Structure formats: C-alpha cells, structure tokens
Amino acid sequence: MKMSEVVEFRDILLARKMESGIFQFMTRAWHPLRTFNMDKYYSPQELKGMVLDSVYLDSFIEAETARNGGCKVKLKKEVMNYLEEMCLDKKMHVIRWMGIAFLKISFMMKIGIFVNEPAVLKLRSSMKTNPILFLPTHRSYADFCLMTYLCYHYDIDLPAVAAGMDFYSMAVVGKAMRETGAFYIRRTLAGDHLYAATLKQYVRTLVSKYPSPIEFFLEGTRSRSNKSLPPKYGMLSMSLVPLFAREVSDITIVPVNLSYDRLMEHGLFAYEHVGVPKPKESTGGLLKSLYSLNDHYGNIYINIGTPLSVKSYLNNIPNTNEMLKPVDLQQLTPEQFKQVQSVANRVIILQQKCTVATISNLLALVLMSSLIENRLLSLDEVLSQVEWMITVLRTLGATVFENDVRGNVNRILVVHSKMVKLDKERRLRLLSGTLMDVSRDVQKKMKGHILKAETMATAIPIIQLQLYVNPILHYLVPPAIVLLIVLRRPITKDELSSDYHQIRKLLRHEFFHIEETEEKTLAESIDYCIQNNIIASVDGQLVPGSDERLQFLLKWSIWPALTTLSLAADITTEQVNCGHKQALKLVQERAERSGCHPYCLSLESIGNCLQGLVLGRALIKQKDTADTIYQLSPEVMEKCQHLINTVQPKFKVAFDVSNSVILDNTHVLCRL
Amino acid sequence: MSQNANNDNIRTGDKKNSSSATTKRSEINNNSDSTVIKVKSVIPRRRQDILKWYGWGYKDSMFQLDGDVAYFTGNRYLIAGKSLPHLQNWAYENFKVDLKKPPKIPEMPTSFPETRLPADIRQELEGIASVSVDGMDRLIRAHGQTLKDISDLRGNKFPRIPDAVIWPESHEQVEQIVKCASKHGFVIIPFGGGTSVSGAVTCPPKEQRPIVVLDTSDMNSILWLDKEQLLARVQAGIIGQDLEREMRARGFTVGHEPDSYEFSTLGGWVATRASGMKKNTYGNIEDLIVQTKVVTARGVLEKSCRVPRISCGPEFEHIVMGSEGCLGVVTEVTLKIRPLPPVVQYGSLVFPDWDSGVQFEREVARQRLQPSSIRLMDNEQFRFGQALKTESSWGGVFLDGLKRIYITRIKGFDPTKLCVVTLLMEGTAEDVAEREKKLNSIAAQFGGIPAGAENGERGYTLTFVIAYLRDVAMEYGIVAESFETSVPWDRTAALCSRVKRRIRDECAARGIQHYLISCRLTQTYDAGCCIYFYFAHNSEKFIDPVATYEEIEEAARDEIIASGGSISHHHGVGKLRKKWYTDTVSEPGRQLLLAAKRALDPDNIFALRNMALDEYDGDQEDIGIKSKL
Numbered sequence A: 001m002k003m004s005e006v007v008e009f010r011d012i013l014l015a016r017k018m019e020s021g022i023f024q025f026m027t028r029a030w031h032p033l034r035t036f037n038m039d040k041y042y043s044p045q046e047l048k049g050m051v052l053d054s055v056y057l058d059s060f061i062e063a064e065t066a067r068n069g070g071c072k073v074k075l076k077k078e079v080m081n082y083l084e085e086m087c088l089d090k091k092m093h094v095i096r097w098m099g100i101a102f103l104k105i106s107f108m109m110k111i112g113i114f115v116n117e118p119a120v121l122k123l124r125s126s127m128k129t130n131p132i133l134f135l136p137t138h139r140s141y142a143d144f145c146l147m148t149y150l151c152y153h154y155d156i157d158l159p160a161v162a163a164g165m166d167f168y169s170m171a172v173v174g175k176a177m178r179e180t181g182a183f184y185i186r187r188t189l190a191g192d193h194l195y196a197a198t199l200k201q202y203v204r205t206l207v208s209k210y211p212s213p214i215e216f217f218l219e220g221t222r223s224r225s226n227k228s229l230p231p232k233y234g235m236l237s238m239s240l241v242p243l244f245a246r247e248v249s250d251i252t253i254v255p256v257n258l259s260y261d262r263l264m265e266h267g268l269f270a271y272e273h274v275g276v277p278k279p280k281e282s283t284g285g286l287l288k289s290l291y292s293l294n295d296h297y298g299n300i301y302i303n304i305g306t307p308l309s310v311k312s313y314l315n316n317i318p319n320t321n322e323m324l325k326p327v328d329l330q331q332l333t334p335e336q337f338k339q340v341q342s343v344a345n346r347v348i349i350l351q352q353k354c355t356v357a358t359i360s361n362l363l364a365l366v367l368m369s370s371l372i373e374n375r376l377l378s379l380d381e382v383l384s385q386v387e388w389m390i391t392v393l394r395t396l397g398a399t400v401f402e403n404d405v406r407g408n409v410n411r412i413l414v415v416h417s418k419m420v421k422l423d424k425e426r427r428l429r430l431l432s433g434t435l436m437d438v439s440r441d442v443q444k445k446m447k448g449h450i451l452k453a454e455t456m457a458t459a460i461p462i463i464q465l466q467l468y469v470n471p472i473l474h475y476l477v478p479p480a481i482v483l484l485i486v487l488r489r490p491i492t493k494d495e496l497s498s499d500y501h502q503i504r505k506l507l508r509h510e511f512f513h514i515e516e517t518e519e520k521t522l523a524e525s526i527d528y529c530i531q532n533n534i535i536a537s538v539d540g541q542l543v544p545g546s547d548e549r550l551q552f553l554l555k556w557s558i559w560p561a562l563t564t565l566s567l568a569a570d571i572t573t574e575q576v577n578c579g580h581k582q583a584l585k586l587v588q589e590r591a592e593r594s595g596c597h598p599y600c601l602s603l604e605s606i607g608n609c610l611q612g613l614v615l616g617r618a619l620i621k622q623k624d625t626a627d628t629i630y631q632l633s634p635e636v637m638e639k640c641q642h643l644i645n646t647v648q649p650k651f652k653v654a655f656d657v658s659n660s661v662i663l664d665n666t667h668v669l670c671r672l
Numbered sequence B: 001m002s003q004n005a006n007n008d009n010i011r012t013g014d015k016k017n018s019s020s021a022t023t024k025r026s027e028i029n030n031n032s033d034s035t036v037i038k039v040k041s042v043i044p045r046r047r048q049d050i051l052k053w054y055g056w057g058y059k060d061s062m063f064q065l066d067g068d069v070a071y072f073t074g075n076r077y078l079i080a081g082k083s084l085p086h087l088q089n090w091a092y093e094n095f096k097v098d099l100k101k102p103p104k105i106p107e108m109p110t111s112f113p114e115t116r117l118p119a120d121i122r123q124e125l126e127g128i129a130s131v132s133v134d135g136m137d138r139l140i141r142a143h144g145q146t147l148k149d150i151s152d153l154r155g156n157k158f159p160r161i162p163d164a165v166i167w168p169e170s171h172e173q174v175e176q177i178v179k180c181a182s183k184h185g186f187v188i189i190p191f192g193g194g195t196s197v198s199g200a201v202t203c204p205p206k207e208q209r210p211i212v213v214l215d216t217s218d219m220n221s222i223l224w225l226d227k228e229q230l231l232a233r234v235q236a237g238i239i240g241q242d243l244e245r246e247m248r249a250r251g252f253t254v255g256h257e258p259d260s261y262e263f264s265t266l267g268g269w270v271a272t273r274a275s276g277m278k279k280n281t282y283g284n285i286e287d288l289i290v291q292t293k294v295v296t297a298r299g300v301l302e303k304s305c306r307v308p309r310i311s312c313g314p315e316f317e318h319i320v321m322g323s324e325g326c327l328g329v330v331t332e333v334t335l336k337i338r339p340l341p342p343v344v345q346y347g348s349l350v351f352p353d354w355d356s357g358v359q360f361e362r363e364v365a366r367q368r369l370q371p372s373s374i375r376l377m378d379n380e381q382f383r384f385g386q387a388l389k390t391e392s393s394w395g396g397v398f399l400d401g402l403k404r405i406y407i408t409r410i411k412g413f414d415p416t417k418l419c420v421v422t423l424l425m426e427g428t429a430e431d432v433a434e435r436e437k438k439l440n441s442i443a444a445q446f447g448g449i450p451a452g453a454e455n456g457e458r459g460y461t462l463t464f465v466i467a468y469l470r471d472v473a474m475e476y477g478i479v480a481e482s483f484e485t486s487v488p489w490d491r492t493a494a495l496c497s498r499v500k501r502r503i504r505d506e507c508a509a510r511g512i513q514h515y516l517i518s519c520r521l522t523q524t525y526d527a528g529c530c531i532y533f534y535f536a537h538n539s540e541k542f543i544d545p546v547a548t549y550e551e552i553e554e555a556a557r558d559e560i561i562a563s564g565g566s567i568s569h570h571h572g573v574g575k576l577r578k579k580w581y582t583d584t585v586s587e588p589g590r591q592l593l594l595a596a597k598r599a600l601d602p603d604n605i606f607a608l609r610n611m612a613l614d615e616y617d618g619d620q621e622d623i624g625i626k627s628k629l
C-alpha cells in the first residue's frame, strides 16, 4: 500500500459567503456542459414519446396481449401513466429556486462542501464523448442535492437522478425534484412486468439519448452503517445496455465518495441498527427536521474518483446473437450480466478508494479506542492520538484531508456536541443517551429483541460513534485478520492464507470486497504488517511483532464483527433450524446479556454474519414463504466456530455507564 | 437488511437468459417480460383431429359428388355449403365417371409397424421434448402430398414409417435432439406441414436406423416483431395461415402465399425454396428472408449480422434454402414484413387464345408492371372454372348473358380457345387505378378485353379448394396431379404445346381415352415464367394407376427439359425428380451438394435422400476405403 497523495479540496460554498450573493449566483446565465454531442437534442417530453413508441415496449405489449389477452390501447395507456410517474423534467426557474433554497439551508447548517476540484476539472475536460454515469456512495438524503449542486457550480448539466418513490409522494418537493432532473423508480418491480419493461426502456433511452450525467446509487439504498454495501445490479444493467447494444461507443463511470463530518441521519440510523424502524419520508417530516438543521453539521467532502471507461475495463465485449435482434430488443446475455456485476463490484471498490477520512472519523477512532481501553484521554492526548491516526491511515493508503488538527478537533467537538464532550477536566467523553421508555406501539414495530432502556442508553451513542469508525474499516480489516491469525501461533504464509480467506469469506457481507483481488490484498497486508512491526517474519514463519499500539488498533477494529459472527454461529448451532427473524432476535438478546460491544446489537451486522455463514456453507439457506430458514451444516459450522474462536480478540470492556469514558446522561426520562 | 433486499428486484429479466438449456419446456413462452408472441395454431398437435388423415386439408371440407347435386362440405371456404350444379356433368363429360358408385373412402388403419426406437433413447428424447410413438402420429408424418404418397396412404402400403415423432418448442431443444441423434445414430426427418409434392419429406424406405420425425409445429412463436424495421423473427414451424393472421391482426403482412399456405410452414418454404402467389409484390421466399438459423449435425449455421446484403463469398443461406431437410433443421427465420395495403382489387381480362395471353404476360413483365398476382389460364381450365360455378351470387360469371354475346359475337372469340388472365392488385387507390389502366391498355394491344373484378376474385378464391379435387377424383377412380416448371419467355409457347402433345401421345399409347391436360402461367419474371400443368385421367382399368401416371409425368418432364424448361420452379426435387438433378446442376454441382452434405451432416442424420443424396451413406465409404488399405 502506498502513501496516498495529498489532494487539494476546496470549499465551493466559501465564495458564496463572500463574493456574490446567493441570488446572483443562482440567477447567472448558465450554459452547462453536456456529456456528449448529438445532432439533435431531445426534450424530456420527446424522450418520453420515444420510450412510449419504442419497438421494445410495442413488442412487449404485443406479447403481453397475446399471452394474457387484454387491450393494447389500455396497456399503452398504462405505460404512459408509468412514464408520467417516472419521467424527469427540467425547468430552469425551479433549478434556480431550488439552488437558492439549498444554499440557504447549507448556511443554516453551517456546512462546508469540500470538493476535489482538480478531479472535477479533469472530468469536465474529458467530457463530450459519451454518456457518463455518476455513481456516488449513498450515506444520506443530502447526497443527491450535493451532487446536483456540484454540477451547477461547475457548469455541468444537471444529472438525471434515480430517486425513490418516497420523494415522489412528497408535496411540492417531489415535483421540484423532478423538475431539477430526478426520475422516479419503484423499489419493487416484482410482479409488475409492464412497469419493469417501461423502466428498462426509459433508463436505456436516458443513457443513450440524454446528454446529461445519469446518477444513481449503486448500493440501492442509504447505507445505514456508513460503509459500503454490496452493489445492486439492476440499475447498472439497464444503464449499460446501450453499450452492449453498441448504441454508444463507451460509457464512463465516475465513482464518487461523499464523506460527512456529521450525518444528518446518524441518530435514526443508530436506532434502525437495533431495530427501531425508520419513519416514512414526508414533506411534513422534512419541514420538522428543518428546525433541527439550524445547527453545526461540519464539512462534507466530495471526492471524485478516477473515471472508469467501461469499455476498456471490460477490455473486450464480444458480439453475441443478441445483435441479430432489433437494437431496442437487445438484452444482456448471462455473460454480459456477469460483466455488469464485475463492473458494479469494481465501482464499489473505487468508491472506497476515494474515501476521505474526515476529522470525525479520526476522532471516532480515537474515542472508540479510549472506550475499549476504558482510559480517559485529555485533549492533548486526543490531539496527539489523532496525529498518530493520520499517519497510520496515510500509510494504509487512505486520503486524509487534514492540515489543522487542533482547530478541526475543536470545530468537530461543536459539530458533535450531542455525542461527545470535553468534561470539566477537559477529557474527551462520550455522552450517554437518556433512559427511554419505549412505548408499546413502537415495541410492536420493533424488528428485533426488545432491549432494556439501560442498554439503549449507551448502545445508541456507541453505535453512532461506530458509524464514524466504519468507513475506515476497509483499510484496517485485512491487516487485522492477518494479525489475529499470527497471534494464535507462528504460522507460514501458506497456512495463514487459507484461514485468512475463510474469515474474509465469512465477513464478506459485513466488509464488502472483491474475491478476485483478495490474493493481492493479502500479500499487501502481510507486507504492511511486517513493515510496521505488527508482525515479523522469522525463518519463514510469521510471528507477532512489537508494535503493540498498532496491534491494539487492529484488534479492536475487527472485534465487534468477529463477536457478532461468533454469536450468530453459536445461536444457529443451538437452534439447528432457525428462521431469520428468530436468529436476529436471539443473537441480539445474547449480545445484550453478555455485554458485548453494542455494535453486536446491529441487526444489519447480524444479518451480514448470517449470510457470511451461508456463504461459508456452515448454514444452508432455505426460502420459506414468510421467512428465510437457516439449516445447520454441523461439520462445517464446527470448523468455522473453531476458527472464529481461536482468532477472536479477548477484550473485557464494560459498555455501560460504568465505563469511565462514558458521561452518564441517563437521568432524564424520555418517551420514544 | 430488509431495505436492501427488496431492491434486488430491479434486476428485471436478467436471470431468464441463464435458464439452463435442459429445461424441458422452453421458458420463452412463460416469461412474462419477454417479447415473444406465442401463436395459437389452427392445427393441433394431433393433426388427425382436424385434418383428413387420408388426403388433403380439413376433415370437414371435401367435394361430394354422390347425391342429386355436387357440393362442397363444411364452412371454411367461400363455395362451401353451396351446390355445384355443373360439376357432375363436367366430370362425366371429361372422365366418364360413374357417379352412382359410392366413393372409396379408406378405413383408418389400426395396426402399425413396431417402433424401432430403443426405449433408452426414447427416454432421453422425452427429457428434451414431447415424444410420441403412436401409430397414427407416425403414419400421418410418413409422407407428403404426392400422388404416390396419397395412394400409399389410402392403401396403407408404406414400406417404412417413422419410429417416433418429437415436438421441440425451441431452437435449443432442436440442438439437443440433433446432438442426441449424432450420439445414438438415429435419423431425423424435419417435418413442417407435410405438403411436400416432391417426395422430399417421405420416409426413405430402405432406412435401417430408427427414424424420428422432428415435427416443427410447436416452434411457432413470433420471437419479435419490429414494426419500424419491418422485420419479424419467427420460429420456423409456424404455418402460413397462422403467420399471416397474426401479422394482419397487427396491420402487417408477410405476403408469402403459396397455394398450400394454410398448412405449409416457414421452415418448409425455406427448405424447398417456395414461391408464393403474390411474389411480384413481396418476393419469393429467397427475397423475403433476411436471416436463417439452422441446426446442423456440426453445429449452428447462422450469419453473425442482420444486414440487407453481404458480399462474403458464396451465400450459405442459399445452401440451406432448397436443402430439402437434408442438411439440418431451420429453427428461426428473420423475415421482411410489409404494412397491409390499403386497397386490394381483383381484375380479369379475356384473350382470344393462349398465345396472345402469353404475349400479354410477357409485355407486362418487360415493362415490369406485374401486379401482386397475374395468372393466365388456358381454355380447359377456364371451362373447368365454369363447372365449379355455384348457383347463387356469381351473377357476373363469364359468358353469362350479355357478356357472352359481346365476347363471342361482337369480338368474335372462339369459346373453345379463349383464355383468361386474373389479376390481384394491391396498393393505394391511385396506384391500383393507374396500374389497372395501364394493364388494360397493354391487353388491348394483344386483343384482350377487361372482364370485370368478380371474375378475377372468383379465380383466386377457388385457389384453395382446387387441392381438394384430387381426393374426390381418387374416390371415383381418377388420378390427378399437377407439376410445374420454369421456362424462358422465348420457349414458353412451344414448351406448353409440346408437353400437352406429349401427354396426349402417351395416353394414346396406353389406351387412355378419358383424361384432361391443362396448363396455366402463374408467375412472370424478367427472363421467363412459371407454367403449371394439370393432368388427370380415369384409371379404372389400370392395375397400378399410380405407376402409369408416374410414367406419363416422367415423359412429360423429359419433354419439359427437352423444351428448355426446368426441373422445377418451386416444388423442388425430392425423390420424385432426382433423375434430372445432376444434368440440371452439372457433375461439379452434384459434387458440391455432396461436399455440403459431408461438411454439415457426415453421418447422414438427415437421411432423407433427396436430390442426389440417395446414394450418400455418410463417411462409411471413406471408412471402407481406409480398411482396404
């Protein structure tokens, strides 16, 4: 792993605060750059017409009526309705008004939007030749506002953004979003084939005929854990069809990483992790949350990754029989679908590669470390630990945009004042939550085990803190696994390799990675560990090294995940046959009872571990009508459990208010 | 978490392509998001439920001559259910048939040869698609529609019938069946509509290996339809009337209408190089096809691009076209389609004699003014047409009332010589009107006069019932058959008269007194035309009427070829005309055919033995030579 280059980020809101007013900037003459040139440009209305009259939908309707009867005219009308619901629009005055609102709110939230400007300028200069897909990470609803604003700022045509139906149904906002380039997609297409066909045709038409960037979230949904989710392949498949159908010469994918000092949603997410359901989006809710926006939200870093030419990435797209069909009817072959999957996986890794470690992440690492050590840190210690963390992360190849540690730590303490605090002795503390009495109604909606109020009071803030540790974990986990295996007993590289791969596999869903590059990752991790004295190589054997500080960091970084995995393995072994929901509850219950790291209460994490055990064949997944059933495969499971238990770090930590780092705040009683 | 999981559904339809090829029922049809139009065919898998097992066409449709007045049964055709008061007379005059005798209708056979298909192979095939070893299923797929076929069928005299029938639904299944055949060494006969009139589809009598008929009728989906490009990709087993009905329902037409199109299939058309009535507007099969996909014993033969024309060495699609089932199975075809014409109009012209009719046709072709169809009937056919008059509704029939007087008295046409041209015109109203005007003026140059639309229409509606005549004829001891040829313009008139003359001579030599020889000119080209001969004779006194008939047809074909005509314009070679094959294509040509066979089907899986392939026994010759060395 090489040291990352130092990247220059620029706050694009800074100029708005000083030079020209918001209004002037948002009403300037705007001549955005298109993603490619065409002889004739189509309006959003014309695009709709093209989709409606496409050979594909015509054939689809013909076939559908031949299959099930029904009236062609009616089906066409249905397609039209779908298109009305789906289609994007573009109204310049709405764009300008939305921009003004965006800036106002940004100032209210006191955010800075830091953009890797050289990368944007480079992207701009290479545009004009083929369609571009913007594929940002998805951590917050703010993501697409930010991307759209970024495009406005840099005079790039506003992206066509795939948005969920939640927004569609929001009064005013839904329409305004459409008019600034959002198109609406339903999440579940199952059952409604005509809708699916319409969407498919609409997306491919947008990609090939609408010269604006197309933007969607490869992860499909906001990652509640603030780290990469495995990609969903649907939208990408639809978007890449024009390339496989040879309608366009290439498609450029721009991976984008958005890192937040403070996620607006972090409280909600933390609750969701333990099973308290998220409320439905509504304009009312949005307005309500506007009040809470009058606060400090810190900085947001938008890092534009190196664009990926899909054509060169795939190297060779052989002709298939699909070419004999009318171009509109061309579908992906199974091989091509595999290629799409590989592109998607690759893009997730590229997104990870442009993670920006923010001061929040650094502080969270330091604080989590102090929590697990149960040792209070003074502000000065915190600062020096942050400095150390920066060096560690940079050595691991991470981008850390940080030039004023003291200033930024002070700044971030304000931003996160509800989560962390310097006590009277100016030592860094994590604030516990209040003791909440969860109402019956909410209990009924809860997905997991009903946790005690005391547990929740500390678990929620620790999970919240973990959300800021999570984006960094993909740097730490591979060397951590290497270390844990070596700590067990001296071992050769070859022996280590199989255990390493097995653990990685079991945690594949928790820590997304691509299998194909694992050999390389392992080799690099071993090198890293040796070079940094985490382990040492003696006579062809790997043995523990001397840097205990680094060792500690690595050990605790993977500890919660391994604990969850081990709990999941225990529970499913005891149960032999266990439904998914039941497994979640039981693991949560045991994690609570045995005082594990609160992140072990995360339903998402438990689910990931169960899937990992399925991947490792320790469990066999059976689809029941209502629920997934895990069936134990005893011999394999025994081996897995043995492996997990032998590498599992043994920490004894109190995660309740008795932990010296936690500042007890539980006295106020609240109702949820 | 659950929020993530439901999003997976956005992966619409990507999985379906990966469906394993071994699934028995092709998924194509069930896939609710595909663009495949599964066509419901008029003809069921048990053909015998709706088709006459012992002859032509629908079970419920036939001529009946016994009783007071002749009539045509059923309700499928325009003349159906109407009495035909002139037909009995005509039959007596021409053939001296005794209509008092009851018609000879054969009994359905009840015992059949044992199937030779081993049980394990049958099981393997059943894993791919539906299979039947039922005797009737096999018998009705043992043959085409030659006189000999029908005679053998009625007499239950086939020396060999297939051992099993299999109904694949998709290209993939055909691939598996052909692989299975290669592995186990059984014979496959591709079977479309069974309308072959060359013996092409007839079971080869001497074949020792098990014979499996691959019935393509379940491969009848329209895989896609592109109204923009005016193209359709269709599975090769679709029958003509289904294809045409589906297209018309959507405002289009393929326009390929061989007289057999109610029952013949797209694959059959390709395999025989078929020609349709309206070829002037839509083209013959070779003009209609953009692409064909063929499963051979050596893999799938298909061009890699869908282009209007290509210069890339010899066109292999033309090796498949006319291959008569001997090189592989056509599974899918990309066809041109056309929007339905706004106006369809019939017309007719009367000419004083055959020669002036031919000259007219030649002139129309020279000026390339052919409407969709233009046919010239000789006097015998014209008179036969009169015999098929129904009492009702056909008020404007030739030689009725005033018109008769006008034509015979005023214009002075000899009723025993005059000939009729029928026209079928399609296009916009202006196009059609303009075309008609031009045709009338050319006709005038050759002494022809317009005779009205109704007469034209009548000619074309009779097209599809003519084929039913042979069955009724046979039932009264008359054998009847047609044969066709193509000939250059300069030799047309001579060919017609020489062939008629030759048949008269042959009849005289055999003492045949009651017979009919007639011809018509059915297609025109820049360089020549297609002539159809009809020959029927009373065969009561012959022990083997079919053999007699075949001798005469052979003599007629010799005469055709001596007169500069061809082996066939569209029926093909099959087994019936193999005698003239090598002379027609030259010895190197025959070698080319054998080379193609060796390249695509070295083990002779498709052992139909058509054209010059009757002696082909696969690479066994080579093995024989090797073992001698």
Ligand SMILES: Cc1cc2nc3c(=O)[nH]c(=O)nc-3n(C[C@H](O)[C@H](O)[C@H](O)COP(=O)(O)OP(=O)(O)OC[C@H]3O[C@@H](n4cnc5c(N)ncnc54)[C@H](O)[C@@H]3O)c2cc1C
Binding pocket: B144, B145, B189, B190, B191, B192, B193, B194, B195, B196, B197, B200, B201, B216, B236, B237, B257, B258, B259, B260, B263, B264, B265, B266, B267, B268, B269, B270, B271, B272, B273, B274, B275, B276, B277, B323, B324, B325, B326, B328, B329, B330, B331, B467, B570, B571, B572, B608
């Ligand atoms: C009353 C009547 C009128 C006719 N009129 C015309 C006419 O106007 N124009 C004309 O061209 N012909 C005409 N024919 C001849 C006949 O209809 C054509 O040759 C027709 O193309 C045969 O099609 P089929 O589907 O019936 O093929 P079949 O008779 O089943 O088979 C014919 C040959 O094609 C092969 N074959 C069939 N399907 C396939 C396939 N999918 N792949 C590979 N090989 C295959 C068979 O093995 C066989 O060798 C007429 C026949 C009759 C009886």
